[in-house]
Amino acid sequence: MSAQTDIRPPSPPAPLAKSNDADRLRIVPVRRTGQRAAAVVALVLLALALNSVIRNEAFQWDVVADYFTTTAVLRGLGLTLWLTALVMVLGFALGTLLAVLRLSGNRVLQAVSWGYVWLFRSTPILVQLLFWFNIGALYPEILGVRTVNLLGPVTVAVIGLTLHEAAYAAEVVRGGILSVERGQIEAAQSLGLGPWRRLRRIVLPQAMRSIVPPAGNMLIGTLKGTSIVSIIAVQDLLYSVQLVYHRTYQVIPLLLVATIWYAVVTSLLGIGQHYIERHYARGTAGVR
Amino acid sequence: MSSTTTGSTDAMVEIRSVHKRFGSLEVLRGIDLSVRTGEVTVVLGPSGSGKSTLLRTINHLEKVDHGWISVDGTLVGYRRDGDKLYELREREVLRQRTRIGFVFQNFNLFPHLTVLENIIEAPVAALGRPKKDAVAAADKLLARVGLADKAGAYPKQLSGGQQQRVAIARALALEPKLLLFDEPTSALDPELVGEVLDVIKDLALQGTTMIVVTHEIGFAREVADTVVFMDEGRIVEQGAPGDVLDRPEHERTRAFLSKVL
Numbered sequence: 001m002s003a004q005t006d007i008r009p010p011s012p013p014a015p016l017a018k019s020n021d022a023d024r025l026r027i028v029p030v031r032r033t034g035q036r037a038a039a040v041v042a043l044v045l046l047a048l049a050l051n052s053v054i055r056n057e058a059f060q061w062d063v064v065a066d067y068f069t070t071t072a073v074l075r076g077l078g079l080t081l082w083l084t085a086l087v088m089v090l091g092f093a094l095g096t097l098l099a100v101l102r103l104s105g106n107r108v109l110q111a112v113s114w115g116y117v118w119l120f121r122s123t124p125i126l127v128q129l130l131f132w133f134n135i136g137a138l139y140p141e142i143l144g145v146r147t148v149n150l151l152g153p154v155t156v157a158v159i160g161l162t163l164h165e166a167a168y169a170a171e172v173v174r175g176g177i178l179s180v181e182r183g184q185i186e187a188a189q190s191l192g193l194g195p196w197r198r199l200r201r202i203v204l205p206q207a208m209r210s211i212v213p214p215a216g217n218m219l220i221g222t223l224k225g226t227s228i229v230s231i232i233a234v235q236d237l238l239y240s241v242q243l244v245y246h247r248t249y250q251v252i253p254l255l256l257v258a259t260i261w262y263a264v265v266t267s268l269l270g271i272g273q274h275y276i277e278r279h280y281a282r283g284t285a286g287v288r
Numbered sequence: 289m290s291s292t293t294t295g296s297t298d299a300m301v302e303i304r305s306v307h308k309r310f311g312s313l314e315v316l317r318g319i320d321l322s323v324r325t326g327e328v329t330v331v332l333g334p335s336g337s338g339k340s341t342l343l344r345t346i347n348h349l350e351k352v353d354h355g356w357i358s359v360d361g362t363l364v365g366y367r368r369d370g371d372k373l374y375e376l377r378e379r380e381v382l383r384q385r386t387r388i389g390f391v392f393q394n395f396n397l398f399p400h401l402t403v404l405e406n407i408i409e410a411p412v413a414a415l416g417r418p419k420k421d422a423v424a425a426a427d428k429l430l431a432r433v434g435l436a437d438k439a440g441a442y443p444k445q446l447s448g449g450q451q452q453r454v455a456i457a458r459a460l461a462l463e464p465k466l467l468l469f470d471e472p473t474s475a476l477d478p479e480l481v482g483e484v485l486d487v488i489k490d491l492a493l494q495g496t497t498m499i500v501v502t503h504e505i506g507f508a509r510e511v512a513d514t515v516v517f518m519d520e521g522r523i524v525e526q527g528a529p530g531d532v533l534d535r536p537e538h539e540r541t542r543a544f545l546s547k548v549l
Contacts, residue, residue: 190385190388190459
């Protein structure tokens, strides 16, 4: 016969168990002692922390409850919410424009877009906000109106936050557009679709898949970031509770009121983001 | 004197002395080719021979550096005035492209749109057809490529062969005078090649003018009126499939065919 006869069959397995007792055998998982100990320590620390939070009178949970839904706090929350929404919409509109300029074939427009992003990303938002707040020192009058009258604190907040937001939005949108395959644009060109239609109908909807996750993070960041406008006396959520505790000296409970509201809203936004991401993933989670 | 028309009447495509370079690499080194109305031209050649680039210059996805191309008697991408070729504005180029269908190797269907939306996008947006008419036409096209039941599916839910058939239907929706195929079966699993080639054969039988870049020699033999063999940016030889494929005159053609047959 051939050389194959030289290959010996594998030796039979050692008789570990009798052939008919497999049904009686019990499988015992390995004990993870270290993990169990760590979990116990974590639970104990958590209980201690919780105990101190509940027992410590200084938290003044009754005061938190009293102020949680007062008109002043809710008004502040309302301003925080619409300021966030407005800044996101305007910021992303301007950011999309900047991204399109940056990706255009025109060198001058590319440079303008790059310069904008560089300027607004390389300075702190607090400094920018104070700068816009004091713009009256540079331009005392705009179109014959005194700048101080034209640009109130809220307007300054919208302008300052939007210009800052747009710089980041531009990078997010640009990354999204670049993530769309070149072939998609060529296909649209071959079909005679114009540049605006290509952007709106073909490129941006596909870019959204990479835009939504960072944009969601930006939205949450912006919501919390609007608290910075309390520095220029805009009555957002934080400034509203500050007004109360400057009067009553109940600093901690009122900060807790703001903290809980911020956490509630960001959690809701996180849930919304999940559904938006699912919407823009359509056509990609394909079942073959 | 200004003019946009050139050439004889029965030539759908005329290519004259076309050169194209990418940086220091000259991809097309003087291409002359005529394609008659109703004929199928198959372009063969090793990768890097410039055949895909040539195809892409015909609908101006690539600009030529020298020479000119006309489709149905109209210069592509340029307007001639005396001895000068003036580049057309994008809007005019886009209008020209609606008369030239292009099918890509990787299909390039729009993944976020359904099959139906893929097909009616151009007729509605580029030609301004009423949506109802475009949908009716799309349904007929889908039936023609054997996918009548897939109108509501997303591209990723289809096999590669089905996707390419949708891409062909999408190109046909503009009722183009000329169809260009850039290696339409190269990205497909072997068992799916046949269904796509059958659709292309069917179009050929109905007298559609086509230029097909492919590696499918059997398809060329069966369907082509003219086979063109390209190498290193030049057309080495062209003629009836029986001549070029069975009795090639040039050594390079013979060497290529011996490798792929």
